Amino acid sequence: MRNRIIFTVIALFFINVAVAWLWWPAAGLILLTGLLLTVTIHDAMQKHHSILRNYPLIGRTRWQVEMMRPYIQQYLLEGDTEGTPVNRMFRSIVYQRAKSSLDTSPFGTKMDTYAPGYEWIGHSLSARAVQEMDCDPKVKIGGPDCKYPYFASVLNISAMSFGSLSANAIKALNAGAAKGGFYHNTGEGGLTPYHLENGGDIVWQIGTGYFGCRDKDGHFNELEFESKARHDNVKMIEIKLSQGAKPGHGGILPAHKNTEEIARIRGVEPHTQVDSPPRHTAFSTPVGMLEFIDRLRKLSGGKPVGFKLALGRKSEFIAMCKAMIQTGIKPDFITVDGGEGGTGAAPLEYTNSIGFPLREALAYVDDVLVGFDLRKDIRVIASGKVFTAFHLVKNLSLGADLCNSARGMMMALGCVQSLSCHTNRCPTGVATQDPALAQGLDPYDKASRVFSYHQKTVHALVDILSSTGHGSPQELNRTHIFRRVDQQQVKRYDEIYPLVKRSCLLEGNIPERLRLHYWEACAKSFMPVSQLADIEEETKSVSNG
Numbered sequence: 001m002r003n004r005i006i007f008t009v010i011a012l013f014f015i016n017v018a019v020a021w022l023w024w025p026a027a028g029l030i031l032l033t034g035l036l037l038t039v040t041i042h043d044a045m046q047k048h049h050s051i052l053r054n055y056p057l058i059g060r061t062r063w064q065v066e067m068m069r070p071y072i073q074q075y076l077l078e079g080d081t082e083g084t085p086v087n088r089m090f091r092s093i094v095y096q097r098a099k100s101s102l103d104t105s106p107f108g109t110k111m112d113t114y115a116p117g118y119e120w121i122g123h124s125l126s127a128r129a130v131q132e133m134d135c136d137p138k139v140k141i142g143g144p145d146c147k148y149p150y151f152a153s154v155l156n157i158s159a160m161s162f163g164s165l166s167a168n169a170i171k172a173l174n175a176g177a178a179k180g181g182f183y184h185n186t187g188e189g190g191l192t193p194y195h196l197e198n199g200g201d202i203v204w205q206i207g208t209g210y211f212g213c214r215d216k217d218g219h220f221n222e223l224e225f226e227s228k229a230r231h232d233n234v235k236m237i238e239i240k241l242s243q244g245a246k247p248g249h250g251g252i253l254p255a256h257k258n259t260e261e262i263a264r265i266r267g268v269e270p271h272t273q274v275d276s277p278p279r280h281t282a283f284s285t286p287v288g289m290l291e292f293i294d295r296l297r298k299l300s301g302g303k304p305v306g307f308k309l310a311l312g313r314k315s316e317f318i319a320m321c322k323a324m325i326q327t328g329i330k331p332d333f334i335t336v337d338g339g340e341g342g343t344g345a346a347p348l349e350y351t352n353s354i355g356f357p358l359r360e361a362l363a364y365v366d367d368v369l370v371g372f373d374l375r376k377d378i379r380v381i382a383s384g385k386v387f388t389a390f391h392l393v394k395n396l397s398l399g400a401d402l403c404n405s406a407r408g409m410m411m412a413l414g415c416v417q418s419l420s421c422h423t424n425r426c427p428t429g430v431a432t433q434d435p436a437l438a439q440g441l442d443p444y445d446k447a448s449r450v451f452s453y454h455q456k457t458v459h460a461l462v463d464i465l466s467s468t469g470h471g472s473p474q475e476l477n478r479t480h481i482f483r484r485v486d487q488q489q490v491k492r493y494d495e496i497y498p499l500v501k502r503s504c505l506l507e508g509n510i511p512e513r514l515r516l517h518y519w520e521a522c523a524k525s526f527m528p529v530s531q532l533a534d535i536e537e538e539t540k541s542v543s544n545g
Helices: 002-022 026-045 050-054 060-077 088-098 167-180 222-229 260-266 286-299 314-327 348-353 358-371 389-398 407-413 443-468 512-520 529-544
Strands: 119-121 138-141 150-153 155-157 183-185 201-206 234-240 305-309 333-337 379-383 402-405 481-484 490-492
Touching (some): 088 407, 167 183, 183 234, 222 286, 234 286, 286 305, 286 314, 314 358, 358 379, 358 512, 389 443, 389 481, 402 407, 512 529
Parallel strands (some): 183 201, 201 234, 305 333, 333 379
Antiparallel strands (some): 119 481
16 A cells, blocks of 8 residues: 555656646646645545545546546447437437428438338328428317317427426427427426416426425315416316336425425425325325316316326226226326336436336227227327437327427427436536526527427428328328338237227227236226235225224
8 A cells, every 4th residue: 555655646746747847837836746645645545435545546537537438428439329318310300400400311221220120111102292281280189078179289398397497498398389389298397487488388287296286285286276277378287197217106306406486386395305206195096086087177177188107007007998988087188108208317227127118008008998999089199209200100100199209309409418417417408407507598599499390300290191191190000110020020010019999898809918907907996906805805804803
């Protein structure tokens, strides 16, 4: 140890002599040497880091390089089809469309078209001219119990709360939505003045914390909800059951992002970490959930009400559908969030390993709704890594009516995927509550970029549809998308995700792959029937005892 310290000090001395000879005065040399020597002795004597203890001062290089690694990798080393969570190719197309730059590619595809997982849509010799197409297709959302149906764009802004995003980011997103005629989902953080300032259409999301419509104990407040839900800008209400990036966990707002203003809007204590409960207190069963939907629809004056979920236990969704048949109450829409969904902060195990990915979840939800003959009254919204028109095409083919994008819209705002959302140090002012950083985002400039990204992506969707001979997005289905399964097989989506017959689950003609989940599902509980029976038996035993 002593020899290493002596060696380091001698090395520092000669380094400083060389530097001083070139351009430093002697006083600077002495000061720098003393400072570095102090750090060296401190490192050698401390006991927390073995590397620093064994290699004083020099060992600090490791942490510096490690800190710079993500930036070096992203800016200098990664290829166009590399990079996570979003690869450079998709980031680039969002930036190009947001800035109205040239968004065509030279020299052919950079993807390996013979790699397993490669997907494409077949074109048609009956292709149409783009000029013949509706360049702003809309989808009607609102079932028979809805008084004020909403006509939504096929691409919209997914749920991102004020708190997770800065006020300027929220204003920019909403202004872009107002200009482009698409909706802006508030996220579970509540309806704020920044969502209403620019007049964009709003989907107000009600999470398990009931932020913006809660009492002092954190339970649902009917009067607070009614006064805000009837606002002209609020077009739909979405009940958040779970989120793809952290299903069953509840949202997380770190303490350093929970400012006085955010706490006032949410009805919580400022400067504390706010963890949304993992489940709702306003209901506990599928029937109770539908009764809550009916209650919100009446309180809002008849606006569309739906729910968002990341698919977990399959029997739970069938239980919801059984409850719809039993009560006659249906949601106007269902948002399916994939396990690959984004988040500002979540435990690693949740982002990596909990919840169904979007494609499997979307096909399953569509199949079950068709099997119960509920699909005609309920619109399905897909959310999870939607960046390009082909992502829209894939989701629409699998059963979605429209899509939401969060990270795509963030990148249109200027997000550079610095992966610092949870630190409050977002360098672009998007995901921060630091006023010094947030002021760098000009909401009026970025609103035009959000508008441009949306407009050009929807136009690209229409362009694809014209090449495949389709007149509208509603004509897409699982027969239109192909996937290379391996080197010997290419399958269509309808071969990978077989379609079900309408009303088959009502008629008892249950497909084999749905049979177990169907018999486990019960309208009076989210739990599988087998577990519910065990709990009821245990409750009886305790009562008798």
